[in-house]
Amino acid sequence: MxxxxxxxxxxxxxxxxxxxxxxxxxxxxxPVDGGRDAWLALAGAFTLEALVWGFPYCYGLFRTYYSMHEPFASQPAGIAAISTTATAIMFISAPLVALFVQRYPRLRRTSSLLGLVVTVASLLAASFCNSTAGLLATQGVLFAVGGLFLYFPAMYVIDEWFVARKGLAFGIVWTGTGASG
Missing domain, CATH: 1.20.5 (Single alpha-helices involved in coiled-coils or other helix-helix interfaces)
Known part of the structure; x- marks a missing residue:
């Protein structure tokens, strides 16, 4: 007792x-909703938004280049499928990746690093492609998958850095697509 x-x-x-x-x-x-660290996180998320989502949206520039240069000029239908594939994969897979990143918060850093490696590797591999099938695999599929795993952890970072100004923060981030496109 x-x-x-x-x-x-x-x-x-x-x-x-x-x-x-x-x-x-x-x-x-x-402090959240301000301070140097919050604004740096916002600038980083804006840049990611511009690169990950803006790249498929401004694919018309790449299409123009590819359609005028060999070996891609003879396959115009395949060129148009590249950005459509990337956008479709990103839109369809986005809820799944967002739920994964939310469910396993300890894997956010690993996810973003893996996404960065896959995204950069896909763009480097695309620069050595000699066929539209290679471009479809690299700029269409790999870029989309890597971009998703790079993008969504950043959205949770913004969600944590901004509380009262969350709408402003996400509005600034999402203008990155239009700014780069």
Whole structure:
């Protein structure tokens, strides 16, 4: 019985210590809705938006180039399918990737790094392609998959950095598509 009383007395004191440490950690966090770190995160997300979603939307520039240069000039239908495939994969897979990133928050950094590697590798591989099938695989499929895993962790970062100005922040981020397109 004496032991039971000791545990009951020690338990609240342990909880208070944990709360004090947590309060100390919260006090050292940078401010949300402003400050240098929040605006840098917003600028990074704007850039990602411009690169990931703007690239398939401004594909008309690539189509013009490909249609005038060999070996792609003889396959105009295949060239048009590249950006359509990338956009379709991104739109159809977006809810699944968003749920994955939300369900496993510890994998956000890994997801974004893997997405960056796949996106860059797809664009580098596309520069060595000699057929529209190669471009479809690299700029159409791989770019879309890598871009999704790069993009969605950034959206959760913006969601965490901005609370009261969340609408403004996402509005700025989403203008990146139009700015790059």
């Amino acid at each position: 004496n032991k039971r009383n000791e545990v009951a007395i020690d338990l609240p004191s342990l909880q208070n210590i944990g709360l004090e440490e947590e309060a100390r950690d919260v006090a050292t966090l940078p």
